[in-house]
Amino acid sequence: MKYLTEFRNGEVAQRIAQQIHRIATRPWKIMEVCGGQTHSIIKNGIDQMLPAGIEMIHGPGCPVCVTPLELIDKALAIAAQPGVIFCSFGDMLRVPGTECDLFQVKGNGGDVRVVYSPLDAVELAMKNPDRQVVFFGVGFETTAPANAMSVHLAKRRGLKNFSLLVSHVLVPPAIEAILSAPGHRIDGFLLAGHVCSVMGYWEYPPLAERFRVPLVVTGFEPLDLLDGIRRTVLQLESGRHEVENAYERMVTFEGNKPAQKLMSEVFEVCDRAWRGIGVIPKSGWKLSEAYREFDAEERFQLSGIRTVESPLCHSGEVLRGMMKPAECPAFGKECTPRHPLGATMVSTEGACAAYFNYGRFISAEQLAGAGLSAVGQPNDNWGSK
């Protein structure tokens, strides 16, 4: 398949992995920013192909994971209201709020719908003038253009029954926060290819300069990831710290200008709370003054929401790269995809779910047979019906 199978060629992958083995003389810690990359690394076993010293640290780039619990509770409260059609991307439905999740709201009679694009939610609003249609607009710069377009269209069409529950987060401030934290362990970054396809990579050279870290724009297929890692290691071994583009078939320096223009009109930069991490200054987007009337938080009266995080969940440390999922005491025990304590165990792009789903916790004897390396030994009755 064009642009897919070419980037999954096992022989080429082995060759790139061998190059990395040749050039790496010291241990390096490399963070892949995006949850999609984490998923692909674990699914394809990329980390198993690397020299022992090269450690992949999983970053905060899973939009489901960093959405604050309070916002999920707000979503649940809005979705439960009569007369509301609550639309969301599929993987938000299973994220638990303090009390329940969107599946349970739906089971109790709420009109919760999975859509593939926010523009479908605008269509729903046009078809259902007597209902309030709300779209749960979360995500990084990747999902922001379509969300911006949905609000833009709603305004142009004069829709009074469409709104966005919005919690957009931005990559550069997150990288800055991680690198500013005392005791951080990151030597280099794989930048999220899809974010950069929208935003370009003009925002990153000051970060590379200030923190003296290589930043390599990287795609999601196995060969993309291996090439991104290879280029990062090459920079580290030669003492360089540059922004480099290893995803040229998708990403340009400037990015998608029309999308950036639309987003700067619809959104404005704000401080944003990241689940498990805390408030990062100027790290998010909210609806700008001109579009504030489409903000679901303004439209719906939401009071009495009491948000309580599980004290057992260490997703914040996982998201900052301070802890590997299997090192969490609750991993695979109190916390499994069936009973997730935090969002990193829910979303397919969450690091904890990626570890769990691809069996990165099974007993050493079983793994020896499967040729995998052991990480953690939970007691969940995994795999049985």
Add this chain to the structure above:
Amino acid sequence: MKESAPVGSASTPDFSNWSCPLPLAGYPTIVMGHGGGGKLGNELVEHLFVPAFRNPALENLGDAAVLDLPAGRIAMSTDSFVVQPLFFPGGSIGELAVNGTVNDLAVSGAIPLYLTASFILEEGLPMAQLAAIVEAMAKAAAVAGVQVVTGDTKVVERGHGDGIYINTAGIGVIRPGISVSPRQAKPGDAILVSGTIGDHGMAILSVREGLEFESQIRSDCAPLNSLIADVLTAAGASVHVMRDPTRGGLASTLNEIAQASGVGISLEEASLPVKPQVQSACELLGFDPVYVANEGKVVFFVAPEAADLVLNALRAHPLGRDAARIGTVTADHPRLLVARTAMGANRVIPLQIGEQLPRIC
């Protein structure tokens, strides 16, 4: 009669050959009375079900069908069908209801013979849709060589059903000398699948409200009994396990067999047959085809020396042209399904928690 467009249907069924019998014409939609056991219900039976499924056991219209069965062990199975939309590329709930039970019997080593059909209809269901579904069932039964010998109809109020739910139960007679069970996978067994995976699930998804995408993907819904008969004729007792990987896809079926037999399964990811358009749709939605439903595929665990024989038998059948050998049973990592990725690394493929969900980006 007036034809209303099928609700939520992307592929409009073809009613051109359907002639609605006169006594039903007064009611273009299902009303509560059709389930009331009175005249309206009788009309449905007399003018729709009996003409469609016509056979001597059914035409007696007794409280139970009375059947002559060949000597031997009998297999029995039942399944309920709830699907939205009712019509989808490559089939409808009607074909699913017949083929689903036929296939459950066939993978148990039985020759499927007789089915029952129970309908739960929602008030307001267009009669033309019901007729099209019953026609589809009749055709599927004829293709599979089974008879629908008894049935039941109930009607629920509007808003209390999804148009139509169908339950079918079936019986078949076990082939002499055949003993298959999910507990009989043995280390060394070769694992084969009869064709491409994920077609049905992605076909349904491509027409589901809110997720429609343009595609050429058609459901693989088909009766597997003739394909399975060919394999059993070729390989007989060398076949240890047969399963049709429906809901939860190939991954769930293989996990269940690994559990039931207490063995490990090692899968060659690169050998899995997946249609390019199914692969593309899966990439788009963030799905893994190993978890996507099939309705016309069967997985065989066979003694290693019979693997080629079975593969040839499969590929000689119209439903098995894309058959492939996909893995091996091992004594290592018992109860685990481990795939060797195209990169040469290994990954565990566990059971899914629930349905796969389209991801954010």
